[in-house]
Amino acid sequence: MAREPRPPVVPPVVVEGETLRRLREEVREFLAEQIEAGRFTPHVDTWLTRWDRDFTRDLAQRGWLGMVIPTEYGGQGRTYLERFVVTEELLVVGAPVAAHWVAERQIGPSLLRYGTEGQKRHFLPRISRGDIVFGIGMSEPDSGSDLASVRTRAERVDGGWRLSGTKVWTSGAHEADAFFALARSAPLDPAHRHQGLSQFIVDLHASGVEIRPIISMGGDHHFNEVHLDGVLIPDDRVLGAIGEGWQQVTSELGFERSGPERYLSTFQLLAAAAEAMEEGSLPLDPGLGRHVARVAALHQMSFAVSTALEAHADADTAAAAVKVLGTTTEGDIADYVDTLTASGWIEDEELYTLLHAAILQRPGFTLRGGTNEILRGVIARGLGLR
Amino acid sequence: MADLERLAVSTRPDPDLVGMLADLFEAYRSTRPAPTERVEFDPALWAHLDELGLTRLTASESSGGSGASWVEGAALLGLAAAAGAPVPLAEHGVLGAWLLEEAGLPNDGALRTVCRPDPSGRALNVTFARDAAAIVALWEDGDCWRVADVPTERTRLTERRNLAGEPCDTVQFELADLEAAPLVADTVGHQFHLRGALARSAQVCGAMERVLEVVLTHAREREQFGRPIGKFQAIQHLVADIATESSLARAATDTAVARAATTNWQDPGMLFTVGVAKSCVGHAASVVVRNAHQVLGAIGTTLEHELHVLTKPILVRRSEYGSVHEWDETLAELAASAGRDRLWPLILTGRR
Numbered sequence A: 001m002a003r004e005p006r007p008p009v010v011p012p013v014v015v016e017g018e019t020l021r022r023l024r025e026e027v028r029e030f031l032a033e034q035i036e037a038g039r040f041t042p043h044v045d046t047w048l049t050r051w052d053r054d055f056t057r058d059l060a061q062r063g064w065l066g067m068v069i070p071t072e073y074g075g076q077g078r079t080y081l082e083r084f085v086v087t088e089e090l091l092v093v094g095a096p097v098a099a100h101w102v103a104e105r106q107i108g109p110s111l112l113r114y115g116t117e118g119q120k121r122h123f124l125p126r127i128s129r130g131d132i133v134f135g136i137g138m139s140e141p142d143s144g145s146d147l148a149s150v151r152t153r154a155e156r157v158d159g160g161w162r163l164s165g166t167k168v169w170t171s172g173a174h175e176a177d178a179f180f181a182l183a184r185s186a187p188l189d190p191a192h193r194h195q196g197l198s199q200f201i202v203d204l205h206a207s208g209v210e211i212r213p214i215i216s217m218g219g220d221h222h223f224n225e226v227h228l229d230g231v232l233i234p235d236d237r238v239l240g241a242i243g244e245g246w247q248q249v250t251s252e253l254g255f256e257r258s259g260p261e262r263y264l265s266t267f268q269l270l271a272a273a274a275e276a277m278e279e280g281s282l283p284l285d286p287g288l289g290r291h292v293a294r295v296a297a298l299h300q301m302s303f304a305v306s307t308a309l310e311a312h313a314d315a316d317t318a319a320a321a322v323k324v325l326g327t328t329t330e331g332d333i334a335d336y337v338d339t340l341t342a343s344g345w346i347e348d349e350e351l352y353t354l355l356h357a358a359i360l361q362r363p364g365f366t367l368r369g370g371t372n373e374i375l376r377g378v379i380a381r382g383l384g385l386r
Numbered sequence B: 001m002a003d004l005e006r007l008a009v010s011t012r013p014d015p016d017l018v019g020m021l022a023d024l025f026e027a028y029r030s031t032r033p034a035p036t037e038r039v040e041f042d043p044a045l046w047a048h049l050d051e052l053g054l055t056r057l058t059a060s061e062s063s064g065g066s067g068a069s070w071v072e073g074a075a076l077l078g079l080a081a082a083a084g085a086p087v088p089l090a091e092h093g094v095l096g097a098w099l100l101e102e103a104g105l106p107n108d109g110a111l112r113t114v115c116r117p118d119p120s121g122r123a124l125n126v127t128f129a130r131d132a133a134a135i136v137a138l139w140e141d142g143d144c145w146r147v148a149d150v151p152t153e154r155t156r157l158t159e160r161r162n163l164a165g166e167p168c169d170t171v172q173f174e175l176a177d178l179e180a181a182p183l184v185a186d187t188v189g190h191q192f193h194l195r196g197a198l199a200r201s202a203q204v205c206g207a208m209e210r211v212l213e214v215v216l217t218h219a220r221e222r223e224q225f226g227r228p229i230g231k232f233q234a235i236q237h238l239v240a241d242i243a244t245e246s247s248l249a250r251a252a253t254d255t256a257v258a259r260a261a262t263t264n265w266q267d268p269g270m271l272f273t274v275g276v277a278k279s280c281v282g283h284a285a286s287v288v289v290r291n292a293h294q295v296l297g298a299i300g301t302t303l304e305h306e307l308h309v310l311t312k313p314i315l316v317r318r319s320e321y322g323s324v325h326e327w328d329e330t331l332a333e334l335a336a337s338a339g340r341d342r343l344w345p346l347i348l349t350g351r352r
């Protein structure tokens, strides 16, 4: 028997087939029309900062929402790979996609895996139409990387649960209709910290929910603090099984990690810099080539991971690798362009706008969805060091 | 699964071949002599590879090769590099054999290396020239290209060694030998550069993957402060970065190899695609070499240790067939001329 070498950290690359190439063309054409018509201004990090429900509904009408949701639940019943190319095309033009981002990426797949039939019938068609906006209710003031330490409490009451606590850094909560909250439903057992956690589907318009803005350093409002003051969660809004919250939330994070938003957040800036070099307003510099090369390779890596996920292969380590490299690269692009420009330089208003937004968003790239330090630990575990 | 195939096409090398190569080079690695500061051509290994039809794996069968694709060729180069095998597989099998075919010259299978002599007929850094029976020279003659197959004894050879201690000689040809050589297509010069760059990328990827194994073993076995150093988070992060950077280089290289294999190098996007591989490989090498030596500590800096058998060739090969800087410049020019709206299609297809 031939000896198989150790499996690679990242699954082998695959070549995009004809179906996907055609889909790209279709999406690209639509987006060019939208930009032409002034429907949106291309920007950086739009998946976190640009909500446009009308745009989201337009995508739904074209069949580019609810893509991996089966048709019986109002979705498109397509593959993760088709969703991958649509996602990439939306991100590279900096389209306003924040309104459906969380639902499309992780809420839909989580509901499909853990939701009851009733929850699926209720939420999935709304997600697929772009009629409901979701946020993520994981982090808390004292629980960042150490997510299992969340203190939001769920108390059993007649017919459901009452949630009390504070969620923080909730992106888009002020625009959202609901989020999945991770809460402690049984007292903490220090020897088994991952037990006693549960996920709840929280209506953000319900009584007892208070959403307060947190203003980011550039003056934008995308973060919030969400106070839950005895919010009543009926039994049919418990996600999955009580006590299984940790396992569910980590699988949800898996969907979050390796997608194209992990290397394309600053693509519009990179593209604008390339244009500026051609026009001579920035010096032609090999650093551009270096960053372009990394983005190209990251695309291949991320596509390979998506293919593995589509085939139900385990890809936790690979997903962490994409996220560490991708978020570092997209941040480095902001810093790189900054090193080429002189202070106070405003000749190219558009480039300047993109650059400043990218610099201000950059610190978040390597934090959100699990910090790069935590992810390097995931990779080290995958390599057998932990 | 059938559906999946229409969406995404896998281009992995034949698993039986890969298994056979892995065994062969593993056996070589476990029995090879202890490293010295000089790397010498290994005739016994070469003869063995030749018997198995591996020395000209990707050359056409009609020319005496094995007719395999670049996907298999790259796998061979990578595994050989991972074992630090001192044999000119890229020079003889991938580049030399191809040039002879382009020129319509016969190939008797004797050991060859390749080079691109300057207008005075001199070539620098010709790997294993002293061991080769003949040297295949690609010569730019005005606006056309010629390929000469010159017996080594007809050249004047100055023995030199590169950073890795490999034979890397200066070769002076008789101009008459070059001038009389057959013409080849205009594209051959450019193609040679691309093929050389991609062959080097495949070799560096293989060596970097072996570095990861060496580092992992050391991190598990070496103990300080009463525990394996791999338990320290600082070490884990150094190792994680070796893994991610070499994976990125691998993704870029395999993409270029797949594109070369499926289009027989005819894809107009090859320049960009090879450039992406060479750039990612080159920058990955910086991190991999630095971090690996950091994790290994002092023992990793010694002659007897395996690490330098990998790290030195990694640094040598990332700079051959265009420096990292040159490839970054090429990519920058392609990206700038694509401009804002065409940058993304360029990234996906390599075409403008």
Ligand SMILES: Cc1cc2nc3c(=O)[nH]c(=O)nc-3n(C[C@H](O)[C@H](O)[C@H](O)COP(=O)(O)OP(=O)(O)OC[C@H]3O[C@@H](n4cnc5c(N)ncnc54)[C@H](O)[C@@H]3O)c2cc1C
Pocket (backbone or CB within 6 Å): A048, A135, A136, A137, A138, A139, A140, A143, A144, A145, A146, A168, A169, A170, A171, A172, A363, A364, A365, A367, A368, A369, A370, A371, A372, A373, A374
């Ligand atoms: C832009 C943005 C959007 C976000 N959106 C949401 C959202 O919608 N919903 C939500 O729930 N959360 C959201 N978050 C929160 C995000 O998940 C947390 O920021 C993240 O988990 C890190 O937590 P923290 O900020 O409290 O940092 P901390 O966990 O306090 O970490 C601070 C530093 O310490 C390091 N560190 C911590 N533990 C370790 C360890 N064990 N080993 C080594 N280093 C360690 C970290 O890597 C980091 O460098 C968002 C964050 C950002 C920046």
